[in-house]
Amino acid sequence: MTPPATAPATSQPVHAAAPLLAVEDLTTVFRLADGREAPAVDGVSFTIASGETLGLVGESGSGKSVTALSIVRLVRPPGRIASGRVVIDGRNVFDLDERKMRDIRGRRIGFVFQEPMVALDPVYTIGAQIEETLAVHSLARGAAARRRVVELLDAVRIPRPDERADAYPHQLSGGLRQRAMIALALSAEPALVIADEPTTALDVTVQAEILDLLRDMRRAFNLSLLLITHDLGVVAGMADRVAVMYAGRIVEQAPTAEVLHTPAHPYTRGLLASMPGARPGTRLEAIAGTVPPIGSLPIGCAFAPRCPQRFEACDERPPITSASPGHDVRCFLYSGTSA
Amino acid sequence: MTALLEVSHLVKDFAAHGSLFRKGPVTRAVDDVTFSIETGETFGLVGESGSGKTTTGRCLLRLIEPTSGEVRFRNENVLSMSPRELRRTRRHLQMVFQDPYSSLDPRMRAGASVAEPLVIHRIGNRQARDARVATLFDLVGLPADAAARYPHEFSGGQRQRIGLARALALEPSLLVLDEPVSALDVSVQAQVVNLLLDLQQRLGLTYLFIAHDLRLVRQICSRVAVMYRGRIVELGLAERLFDAPAHGYTRALLTAIPRLDVTGRLDRVEYDDASFERLPLREVAAGHWAAV
DSSP states (O other): OOOOSSOOGGGSOGGGSOOSEEEEEEEEEEEOTTSOEEEEEEEEEEEEOTTOEEEEEOOTTSSHHHHHHHHTTOOOTTEEEEEEEEEETTEEGGGSOHHHHHHHHHHTEEEEOSOHHHHSOTTSOHHHHHHHHHHHTTSOOHHHHHHHHHHHHHHTTOSSHHHHTTOOGGGSOHHHHHHHHHHHHHTTOOSEEEEESTTTTSOHHHHHHHHHHHHHHHHHTTOEEEEEESOHHHHHHHOSEEEEEETTEEEEEEEHHHHHHSOOSHHHHHHHHTOTTSSTTSOOOOOSSOOOOTTOOOSSOTTGGGOTTOOGGGGSOOOOEEEETTEEEOOGGGTTTOO | OOEEEEEEEEEEEEEOOOOSSSOOOEEEEEEEEEEEEETTOEEEEEOOTTSSHHHHHHHHTTSSOOSEEEEEETTEEGGGOOHHHHHHHHTTEEEEOSOTTTSSOTTSOHHHHHHHHHHHTTOSOHHHHHHHHHHHHHHTTOOGGGGGSOGGGSOHHHHHHHHHHHHHTTOOSEEEEESTTTTSOHHHHHHHHHHHHHHHHHHTOEEEEEESOHHHHHHHOSEEEEEETTEEEEEEEHHHHHHSOOSHHHHHHHHTSOOTTOOSSOOOOOOOGGGOOOOOOEEEETTEEEOO
């Protein structure tokens, strides 16, 4: 038998089935002091498959947190979702009424934030907050809810979960608070967890424990994870794929190993080179300049003013092209390779 | 080599609030800390939150009064100095804080903030001070017109440059840098780190670098002390300490650092707090000390 002329269907990537979450051309704008609106998130697209972890990496002001808030429609004025679609379970969340949206938050998408003291209510015990989530989503009440709380706190390895359920957030250490928030995020058994800088405020040994916990929870609950971080080291240990954001746009998206070992975009390369620790005793390779403020972005490539490889083409907005199969980059250096 | 700063048996106790007739329980934040810093080196003081590293740094300048111990700067005992002598010594011993947002007076123009130490120490007239401020701005890579602007008009990296210019106004020989770049994004952090390295070379500065970011400490420090529960548990040449840590806590700390070359779970060493003992440092190899 001769092989077929076209590639067989089995060569499709494993995640080619309908993704759990698809963000399509999302743009979220903020009103500036002078009345103009400027994009904080500018045409962002990515997908997350069931069980997959996507690392969303960027520096402050890159739009990574606004992207997360847009997905669950929690952008507050002066911000506004201007265009795009966010599809989960085949439905565009921007078409849902607020009641259905509340069902998505918690039940389909759980949240873990950087600062548990902000997300956890200081006047209620940890147990009461988890019980409330269980009640809101009609999952358990009364004694059954209490049993579930203790199970969840035990699952996130909080010692003496029965006692800790009655603790207030301020009575726990930073690491235990973050575990409690993970328990809260998992309480309604979401399919996707959005973790926004979940370990940034923690000491390095506690950070390592929380990352181990997120890995275990991901496996135990078959979770998809959108991990938002500024730390490429955290991404290396956690993510299947990485999307790098700069000034509101995704400039590079690829499997983690490719981003770390063969970065394509000059910004990604600069970010990796500026990380300390690689060559002790030497100067760091800093990226010149600073991130332009929202509303003052150049018309073309937003990174061009800081880019060591800029050329005439960069005055225009670069399209997304492929540096290699499955490795997307928004840079004119690659615009000849494919469309 | 000569020691610029020698710290011996430094102790700082904090008393919790008690009643009128009874003192509250005492917390020993700094517990018998001894180290010395050589002229021209970058000495790293690392530890996690609550380890006592920041309190140690503040005790050296007597921003917090230590409970006991000795701090000798150029062989003079800082802790026994009169207020007048202390003021004179502080010219040579300056501190740079983590948060450039809160360490600058928001109502003061950047130029006035940088000139303030000169005014306090009654150095130069108005004209000489303006000239000195211009030199300092140039030194830290800020444009001359920045002097007329207020702190909120600057980015985080620029504010930290202003903080550095202010610390350098009195031509100090030792800078205590308390988490100087940890509030900055990594690309900007690299710029400020490079500036610190340049300034050290040009001005012959000595640094005490207090930090929790071990990757950064590895990058720039010649020697490192690791603090845990108020004590130094290990001290030595950076490459030696990072490559062959002797204390269990140091091993736990180093193996918890996220790595670009490891996918999945880190192969970590855990440290059991219950196994901690208040042991004296002993020399485990040449120039490498550990409390084991």
